[in-house]
Amino acid sequence: MGFVQAYAAPMVRIEWSGSYHPDGRYPAAIVNVTNRCNLACEHCFIYRDGNPNQVPHSVRDELSDDEILDTLTAVRDRNGVVSMLWMGGEPLLRRNLLRRGVSLFHNNTVTTNGTAPLFDLGRHTLYVVSLDGPEDLNDAIRGAGTFRRVIRTLERIPSGMSSPVQVQCTVTRRNEHRLAEVVDAVRATRANWMTFSFYVPRAHDTGPDAWASNEERARAVEEVRRLKALHPAFIRNSTAMLDLMLPPTCRQVSDSCMARAHVLPLYLEGDHFRTPFCCYGNDVDCDRCGGWVVFHLAARYGPFAR
Numbered sequence: 358m359g360f361v362q363a364y365a366a367p368m369v370r371i372e373w374s375g376s377y378h379p380d381g382r383y384p385a386a387i388v389n390v391t392n393r394c395n396l397a398c399e400h401c402f403i404y405r406d407g408n409p410n411q412v413p414h415s416v417r418d419e420l421s422d423d424e425i426l427d428t429l430t431a432v433r434d435r436n437g438v439v440s441m442l443w444m445g446g447e448p449l450l451r452r453n454l455l456r457r458g459v460s461l462f463h464n465n466t467v468t469t470n471g472t473a474p475l476f477d478l479g480r481h482t483l484y485v486v487s488l489d490g491p492e493d494l495n496d497a498i499r500g501a502g503t504f505r506r507v508i509r510t511l512e513r514i515p516s517g518m519s520s521p522v523q524v525q526c527t528v529t530r531r532n533e534h535r536l537a538e539v540v541d542a543v544r545a546t547r548a549n550w551m552t553f554s555f556y557v558p559r560a561h562d563t564g565p566d567a568w569a570s571n572e573e574r575a576r577a578v579e580e581v582r583r584l585k586a587l588h589p590a591f592i593r594n595s596t597a598m599l600d601l602m603l604p605p606t607c608r609q610v611s612d613s614c615m616a617r618a619h620v621l622p623l624y625l626e627g628d629h630f631r632t633p634f635c636c637y638g639n640d641v642d643c644d645r646c647g648g649w650v651v652f653h654l655a656a657r658y659g660p661f662a663r
């Protein structure tokens with residue numbers, strides 16, 4: 358399918374594939390504004406084989422700020438996108454684009470690896486900073502020295518910055534026993550809150566981060582529930598969402614995934630975006646999905662909402 362021309366101009370540089378449709382209604386979208394990244398995290402779903410993720414030789418080979426913003430303006434108007442999640446690769450490698458882009462949407466989230474200083478993007482933009490364990494485990498997954506760099510970023514959040522900062526820890530089989538240490542480390546910084554998301558495995562994933570089953574993952578969910586009870590305001594996962602992550606309900610939630618129906622994923626591929634199977638790319642095991650967005654939406658809007 359070719360790119361879709363919105364009305365006359367500007368050009369909407371999207372190759373629609375998977376279950377996504379140019380006329381669909383998507384209240385939220387995720388956009389990878391670059392495929393470049395200064396880290397190479399072992400668990401990262403973006404750089405899995407089969408995803409649109411090719412790293413360009415130079416920044417000049419990527420879509421320009423104007424080309425990206427024209428496309429995003431068009432999906433906002435045509436597809437009803439209200440909330441935009443800015444991602445990559447590392448989105449803070451394109452600061453000027455972010456500065457302009459957040460003014461297009463009602464709500465914005467910028468998910469960053471936190472290795473560069475944060476800057477004020479206004480109060481309608483939430484920073485989500487990734488930290489995946491205490492120092493030894495985080496650095497095993499995200500690379501040597503990254504824990505200290507992220508903590509430094511969190512300690513140096515500019516005073517008066519209006520964008521709130523939330524830390525996200527992706528829970529995996531590797532770090533599930535050490536989550537309390539992450540909470541303690543983040544509470545000592547200037548971050549406002551934290552959340553726990555859970556690893557999304559590739560199909561047939563038997564790697565160090567994947568649980569063999571949701572029954573095995575349940576002890577990690579129970580640990581987050583325990584931490585939530587200790588720090589109810591600081592840990593932002595809702596209790597309802599965590600309940601849905603336990604078997605057998607978790608399979609009912611992923612079988613009717615609300616993220617796939619309502620969140621438009623735009624992955625960068627050369628001179629255009631492509632929509633993959635879902636936010637987590639093309640190679641995923643839905644049956645063991647632990648993505649925050651899936652369970653958050655189900656708890657808030659789905660048939661399980663209280």
Ligand SMILES: C[S@@+](CC[C@H](N)C(=O)[O-])C[C@H]1O[C@@H](n2cnc3c(N)ncnc32)[C@H](O)[C@@H]1O
Pocket residue numbers: 394400401402403444445446447448468469470471485486487488489525527554555556557558648
């Ligand atoms: C893919 S990164 C892109 C943004 C930025 N570079 C960062 O690291 O925050 C977005 C988030 O996805 C998380 N993530 C990476 N691989 C994952 C996986 N297989 N399952 C669930 N979350 C994952 C990362 O830890 C990070 O919090």
Ligand code: SF4
Pocket residue numbers: 394395396397398401402403445446447470499
């Ligand atoms: S920093 Fe983010 S995009 Fe880069 S490799 Fe790590 S998880 Fe993936």
Ligand code: SF4
Pocket residue numbers: 557611612614615616617634635636637641642643644646647648651
């Ligand atoms: S992997 Fe998760 S987010 Fe993707 S379609 Fe499956 S359940 Fe939904």
